[in-house]
Amino acid sequence: MNTMMAAHPPKPADARGFTEDGIARYLADTESIDDLVAGGYLAGHDGRLIAQQLRAPQLRRAITHSVCHTVQPDVDNFYQEDGEPDADWQQRRARTVRDHCTVCPVRAACAELALRDDDTVGVRGGLAPEKLTRRLVAETTRLERARALDGRTAEARRARIAAGAELQRLSGQYLGTSGKPEKRLENIENIREAARRRDELVAAYRRAAGWTVAA
Template sequence: MTSMPVGCPTPGAASQNHPADEIARELACSYPVVDLAADGYLTGADGRAVAAQMREPQLSAALRLGRCSGTNDTDSFYRREDEEASEWYGRREQTLARYCTPCPVAAACLELALRYPEEPQDLAVRGGAAEEEQLALGREEADRLAAAVICDRGPDEQRARRLDAAREVQTLARTRIGFSVPVKYRKQNHADTLAAAYRFKKLTAEHRRATGWAA
């Protein structure tokens, strides 16, 4: 299997180094989504543990492997306006049985729904969970989900920091140069440039370690 870039581990239970959490993290960070789905690692309780360690792009990619992927039967997942509760509950059970129970990525679908929930009135069947269950899980796991969202944003924010640091080095390297600039200013600019280069090198090294490019 092709290894995947190591993402930000989701804080919470996993940070306590429980063996099961470590295994889930290793699976999420080491194998392509298609292999996780094919091997049954994205369903059930174990699947939820693995999905909790995945980043948003992985979860979104998993949805393309879902039982409902490509279906036009979106009406089955949502309660119709003015639909009686009893009728909706019946249809909902059929949806769960038809799509969610046999779905190879149900846990990833549920994790994405919990991490980025719709408004309560717009909730639909997701990952084998009805609306009430999603709301309850969202409350119970609020801290973990919030931490996961922060980790999802991490790569973009870290990339922006690296780009800013690189621009700073380039800008300083082009200013206050030449013998027409007083020595004290050239020395200060040289010191500033070295400091900026060090910050950029540090950020780059951290990124390489996090992605497995360096030991």
């Protein structure tokens, strides 16, 4: 039995096939980032599969739990210096990975975010630039799909912000103003329509994120 299934077996009604990818999707859809980090789900092989299911904003939130975010090491440790011999860089890189990446609870999320951002210059998630580049090439199709989903997530967020701003604008413009009764009714209906639009976008986001109504 794989480690994800042993540690967190999916409910039969929710399981999306008892495969590693299916369990990874289930965990990514049902667990918060904080819980995934606390459960050790964003490190190692299991973490790689789960990180692939997350959207870029979720990955960036996960990075706030990283060793680098906590101790703020010298960023130069993660990059080869100009003119530095490869042998010296490899030794220094190994120390950096040992001291920071191997103990990081979100190293898989760090590597996945680097791939999404096409950032393969330095060490990311314990992976050397050469390995990141190989994965970038090997996983081109998957990463293109992931970036497309990330883009739709960003567009949806902008739409929610715009809808909230429009509701606030209409409320500030119309509420408390005097005028003909029919005009006031029209203004109230405009506000209600803006509120419905805002609520629909928020509800869609919560459904996509796996939130309950109470959340």
